[in-house]
Amino acid sequence: MRTLSSISVDTETKRAWIGGGVLLGGLYHAIAEKSPVLAFPAGTCPMVGAGGHVSGGGEGTLTRKYGLAADNVIDAKIVNADGAILDRESMGEDLFWAIRGGGGASFGIILAYKIKLVSVPSIVTVFAPNRTLEQNATKIVYLWQHIAYKLDRDLFIRILITQEHRNGKLTVQAQFQSLFLGKADKLLPLMQESFPELGLRREDCTELKWIEAALFFSDLPDGSTVNDLVTRNPNPRTYYKAKSDYVTEPISEVALEGLWKRFYEAEAEKAQLIFSPSGGRMY
Incomplete structure (x- = not known):
């Protein structure tokens, strides 16, 4: 999934398209490069993949104010079992609801999410x-x-x-x-x-x-600096339950x-x- 790592941020509309393989740290860094007063409500671990995180709900420090990551998804592109590429309109609202918290891999392969960015103060x-x-x-x-x-x-x-x-x-x-x-x-x-x-x-x-x-x-x-948020393996490999x-x-x-x-x-x-x-x- 790491090749699905494109990020396109539009500060005027406060929207972004992100690939299913984007890591949260990379997403936060890309948003901050465009605007210091926009963010996305998701988790605290920068090495977590956004695709799986969003499809499982996605909780973080902004959740109490803006809801889960999944609450801030407004469109998506997935590949279903027949190999068809679907967006929100073509997949229908039931499937779109399911991939935002129900586990994306259960219903198809998440290629990309269109997300709504949220406002944060400059400090x-x-x-x-x-x-x-x-x-x-x-x-x-x-x-x-x-x-x-x-x-x-x-x-x-x-x-x-x-x-x-x-x-x-x-x-x-x-x-x-x-x-x-x-x-x-x-x-x-x-x-x-x-x-x-x-x-x-x-x-x-x-x-x-x-x-x-x-x-x-x-x-x-x-x-570490904010630039290290985009590093895929900054810590020694550890295993835990x-x-x-x-x-x-x-x-x-x-x-x-x-x-x-x-x-x-x-x-x-x-x-x-x-x-x-x-x-x-x-x-």
Whole structure:
């Protein structure tokens, strides 16, 4: 699929055609080259293929404001089992609905998507403060569950849970990663009102361009630049197993403490648990 890597961005109409083999990092970079105030709501991993990502739904930091990647697809070109190339009109609305979240490979080969670009401010704010169990992480994670889905749609906060060594002692750490579509001076009073328990400070916040925020969330090696978003293999090859699920009721503090016990096991050295909020457009 990597040969299906064309990207055509039209800033006037806020539309783009992307090949089924385009990687998310390459897409973000191509959009930013055309305009610093346009983006596409999709995932944080730059090496993920846009074709499969969109056909599975596509969730990311802009989802609460603009919906899934699949919600922002307005046309497509696919090859069906008979070898015919179809667009939205010729495939019909049922099939067009199915390839936007139902898994594109189940219904045909995705050649290209026409996507709707979304507006972002010229400056956004990111933060990622860490809280260990000794810093009341359990209580803060528990409270996050009650407010994250109700926050202003311009504010996305997810949590990364990992094993951590502090002062020679093994503990569990919660990192609160956030993207705010605006400047820090607007973010800080909003956080004080809606999530004061985190104790966010001005020095925790960094103002960036949106493409730089995409790099911030990308997990690329330290020292990477936005140009590295287009690199296909920036990290050493690793193998891991991942599983996702939805939680409809807050996990109790007792249950969270039970989860943390798993992170004290030797095999959890590189384990990671991610809590991502819905709400906003995702009700």
